[in-house]
Amino acid sequence: MKTTYYRVAQHTFAFRTPDDDKQDYLPSFAPFVCKYEEGTPLLFTLTLDDNFYPSEKGATIGQFDCGGGDFGVYKLDDGSYQFLINPPGREYCGMLQTNASFTEGIAALRGNESTRAYAANNCMMLLYAFAAADKQTMLFHASVIGHNGKGFLFLGKSGTGKSTHSQQWLKYISGSELINDDNPVVTVTSEGKAIVWGSPWSGKTPCYRNVSAPIGAFVRIKQEKENRIKRDDTLRAFASLLPSVSTMKWDDRVYNGICDSIALLISNVPCYTLGCRPDKEAAEVCQAEVEKEKDDPSI
Numbered sequence: 001m002k003t004t005y006y007r008v009a010q011h012t013f014a015f016r017t018p019d020d021d022k023q024d025y026l027p028s029f030a031p032f033v034c035k036y037e038e039g040t041p042l043l044f045t046l047t048l049d050d051n052f053y054p055s056e057k058g059a060t061i062g063q064f065d066c067g068g069g070d071f072g073v074y075k076l077d078d079g080s081y082q083f084l085i086n087p088p089g090r091e092y093c094g095m096l097q098t099n100a101s102f103t104e105g106i107a108a109l110r111g112n113e114s115t116r117a118y119a120a121n122n123c124m125m126l127l128y129a130f131a132a133a134d135k136q137t138m139l140f141h142a143s144v145i146g147h148n149g150k151g152f153l154f155l156g157k158s159g160t161g162k163s164t165h166s167q168q169w170l171k172y173i174s175g176s177e178l179i180n181d182d183n184p185v186v187t188v189t190s191e192g193k194a195i196v197w198g199s200p201w202s203g204k205t206p207c208y209r210n211v212s213a214p215i216g217a218f219v220r221i222k223q224e225k226e227n228r229i230k231r232d233d234t235l236r237a238f239a240s241l242l243p244s245v246s247t248m249k250w251d252d253r254v255y256n257g258i259c260d261s262i263a264l265l266i267s268n269v270p271c272y273t274l275g276c277r278p279d280k281e282a283a284e285v286c287q288a289e290v291e292k293e294k295d296d297p298s299i
Contacts, residue, residue, distance in 0.1 A: 001047070007034040009185040009197035009212070011043040011132055015124070018048065023113055025120040029200040031210040044103045044131040046123055052108045054097055058082050061250060071122075075250075083126060087118045094119025101253070102131035125183070125201050129246040134257030136264070138186045139246040142218075144179040144196055145169045150216030151179055151196035152290055153186070154274075155244045160221050161278055163205065168283035179213065181205035183246075186215065188261055192268030217270045217290040224275030227282045229289045237271035238262060 001016045006029055014036075015026065025048075058074030058081070072084035079100030086092050093115035098105040107123045109116040129139040142153040143162040147169070154162040169176040179196065182203025188194045198209035219229070220240040232240060247258045272290060276282035 003036075005034050005036040006032045006200075008032050008128065008199055008210075009137060009187055009195075011128070011135070011137065012036070012040050013043040013124075013128065013131075014045040016045060016047040021048070023116065025117050026124065026200065027117075028121070028202070028206070028208040029124075031198075031208055032200055042103070043135075044105060044127045046105045046107060046120075046127055048107055048109065048120065050108050050110075052095075052097070052106050054082060054095075071126075073248075083123075085119045085122055087115055090115060094123065096123045096126065098127065098130075102127050121201070125246075130248065130251070130254050132185075133247065133254040136188050136190070136257075136261045138258060138261055139199070139201075140184055140186050140196075141182065141244045141246070142184055143181045144184045144198075145173075146177045146179045146211070146213050147173060147175055147216075147287070148291065149213065150291075151184075151213035152216050153184065153196060153218050154221050155218060155240060156221040157243075161223055161276070162221050163203075164278045165221055165274075165276065165282060165286070168278065168280060169287070172280045172283050173287050178205075178207050179209060179211060181207050186265070188264045188268070190264070192264055194265055194269050215265075215269050217272060218265075219272045219274050219286060219290060222273060222275045223277075225277065227274075227276045227279070227285045229272050229274045229276075229285055231289075232271040232273055234266055236273070237266040240271055240273070241265065 004015045058076040061073040064071045070086040074082040081098045083096040085094040093111045094109045096107045105127050109119045142155050143166040145152050145166050154165050156162050180198045180202050183201035185197040185199050194215040195212050196215050197212045241262045248254045274286050
């Protein structure tokens with residue numbers, strides 16, 4: 001087997017493939033390739049083995065829509081998991097089995113190069129999100145703009161205009177840059193220092209940047225006829241952030257880890273709700289509010 005190492009948001013992990021397998025499964029991971037240093041702890045290891053077949057099928061947890069694809073989730077008696085992966089509009093293309101802590105995974109892939117790459121990429125995302133859940137690390141469904149040295153995360157359900165709002169910043173707010181457009185990583189220390197990181201996962205927008213920035217604010221986007229922004233109280237902030245994080249409510253380690261991290265976040269980072277139109281004024285209204293703390297420390 002050949003092993004490639006990656007580092008995303010300070011976590012190192014390994015991808016093992018057969019020596020004779022020449023496919024480039026993870027082109028979006030290229031900026032995150034790293035050299036392994038002896039003694040570095042691995043977040044997880046994923047091994048590809050198309051001959052793998054589970055000795056038993058786990059109990060059904062449910063069927064979930066993940067970015068348009070369908071993931072079947074099953075749990076074995078020892079706490080380990082199985083995932084069946086279907087890309088949008090296509091048949092099953094991959095099966096992932098993990099241990100209970102998501103530190104070890106083995107995947108059998110099916111189909112052509114495109115569907116095999118889709119399955120491998122999603123296996124990596126699942127392992128990363130759930131292995132890191134109790135390490136104050138979260139995979140957010142958000143679009144992220146960098147401006148004046150801070151990262152601003154725009155949250156909301158699919159179709160609410162997160163990417164559109166980011167585009168307004170890029171077009172009208174001088175000095176803006178796109179950090180990630182769908183699945184950034186957020187880390188928070190026990191002291192509450194929150195950082196957003198680019199990742200190998202960015203939805204339909206190819207933005208795979210190995211960069212980071214301290215978080216300036218979280219902003220939940222709502223489509224409205226007028227542009228207005230309001231800071232959220234603690235309960236509303238928690239309710240806004242939790243649905244935006246990749247989690248598993250039925251797994252206590254994962255879910256409790258995520259909830260603890262979100263509690264730290266909302267104690268140290270402002271959260272807002274922005275009702276907006278897809279226009280220049282929306283970006284200006286948002287920027288004026290989320291960055292005013294920089295100029296007015298009394299707020």
